[in-house]
Amino acid sequence: MNNSLPSTLRAFIWHFLKPYKRPLFVFVMLSICAGFWGPFNSLLIKHLINLLPQIQGDNTSILILPASLIVVNFIVFDNFTWRGITYIRAKFNPVIINSIIGESMLYVLGKSPQFYQDNLSGKISKQITNLADGLEKLMSSVASNFLRGASLLLTAFVAAFFVHPIFSFILITWFMLFASASIFMSKKLVSLSDAQASAESIVVGELVDSLSNHSNVRIFSRKSYENLRMEPFFGKQKKAYADTYFYSLIMHSIQGGLIAIMMAFSCYFLVFLYGKNLVTVGDFALILGLSMETGHMMWFTMSEVDEFNKAVGRCKQSLLSFMIPLEIKDRPNALPLKCDNGQITFENVQFHYAGTEALFQNKSITIEAGQKVGLVGYSGGGKSTFVNLILRLYDVNSGRILIDHQNICDVTQDSLRNNIAMIPQDPSLFHRSLMENIRYGRINATDEEVITAAKKAHADDFIKKLPQSYNALVGERGVKLSGGQRQRIAIARAILKNAPILILDEATSQLDSVTESDIQESLWELMQNKTTIVIAHRLSTLLHMDRIIVFDEGQIIEDGTHNELVNKNGLYKTLWDAQVGGFLPDKKVYYLT
Secondary structure, eight states: OOOOOOOSSSHHHHHHGGGHHHHHHHHHHHHHTTHHHHHHHHHHHHHHHHGGGGOTTOOGGHHHHHHHHHHHHIIIIIIIHHHHHHHHHHHHHHHHHHHHHHHHHHHHHHHHHHHHHHSOHHHHEEEEEHHHHHHHHHHIIIIHHHHHHHHHHHHHHHHHHHHHHHHHHHHHHHHHHHHHHHHHHHHHHHHHHHHHHHHHHHHHHHHHHHHHHHHHHHHHTTTHHHHHHHHHHHHHHHHHHHHHHHHHHHHHHHHHHHHHHHHHHHHHHHHHHHTOOOSSSHHHHHHHHHHHHHOOOOOOOHHHHHHHHHHHHHHHHHHHOOSOSSSOOTTTTTTTOSSSSSEEEEEEEEETTTSSSSSSSEEEEOOOOOOOEEEEOOSSSSHHHHHHHHHHHSSEEEEEEEEEEEEGGGBBHHHHHHTEEEEEESOOOSBBBBHHHHTTTTTOOOHHHHHHHHHTTTHHHHHHHHHGGGGGGGTTTTHHHHHHHHHHHHHHHHHHHHEEEEEEEETTTTHHHHHHHHHHHHHHHHHSEEEEEEEEEEGGGGGOOOEEEEEEEEEEEEEEHHHHHHHHTTTHHHHHHHHHHBBBOSSSOOOOO
């Protein structure tokens, strides 16, 4: 499944609004109607005032209609429209926000490991929530206020024209000056808001980095250091914040001055024309009402332009941060992997990480179905890369990798990984219950199946001793458990998954000798009838492997059983002899071939 999202802001917004065309249309119509209230109200007040001189005695019946219309205007164009707008927001905004966060999360989860190596997870989370908050503001409050302001302006221009063209000319001229000045000054606000959003996200990312490493901070007594280290980031955030809001202060002062000038011109020509009997007392109320309503509405609308620019800046910055093309994609015609046997074949594979020298060059090797294969070599020799390529966490530069004669680039990533169970060296758990963490191996597994897997992984004993047993929360990344306990949960998860291909990356490295001995039997049972790849530094765990493949600087230099490799007197023999307590030496030992 390809999780594609538009990379431009306009297309991104429409992607989420498209399913709601009908409520969107109603929302637009209600927002336009909301702008009619002010001008209509001023027109009705004008009419009411002009009728006052015609009242004789107690004959006030002629005021009933305009007074009633003022009430109707409040009900229809003020109360009804805004309640309708609020109803649509309340019903659809949460759905759209959840869709934005959900699809963005799904998109980001499709990124390669390199993306997560280059970006802090806290910063990515902040960008996703910034995007959702910004789009919610753009799509609801800002949009409705722009539409209301546009309908109010047009109605005010027409109403003022019928009093006297000079007043329409004043409003139009003022609007052009006000809008031009506001938009011109707002352009800088976009870059200032972008800089502020960037500074804030960096602070959040650095804060998460410090908090997630709280144990290191405590062990090395580095609280003061971490606080001092944050000061440059705080300084940049403070400067970006101040620059944005001081600039807004200057812009609002200029806008206020322009409104005062417009009101002065309107008052002058009202007095001048009244002296020539060209306007009525009601026209005074109409023009002054329109001028004040238009002035404050435009000021408010232009302040929404500021918010609009800030939201656009934040949204664009968020989109740019993670809306880059997916490195690993399913092909349009990708089919599910049919893994009946589990044969793995590398055919002339070439691979290198970005910006590094080639690690694999024309690598060709076949792991037969059901074989148990150990991978040995120094750190950086290519063992982890070998299994990462099988999992398609990275794409090969050339050549191909086949599973049961199917190119893994031609099948869906989900189906590929569903057929592979992985037990990592340092398993990471979710901050969820133990039951949920184990069930992650097979979501539809019953509680009984989860408990059975835990027993096989020798995790049931320590789980039952916890106050909440299988419902106990494990903390962020499983910090409430020891390394060995986390590893047993990872093993239980793999047992529950029961995939035809099994990869173990130092799966028992954090277990004590007694527990490891107990679990080895369960692991050996799990390996039966599966293609198994075991990465190990403790070579004693590989004695019963069908094959042992020895890596050195990306090359496979030896391949055979334990006895065969020991008799070859090569690197494997050197490593075997050099082990102390069953571990590889830290430094490379030179050997003769």
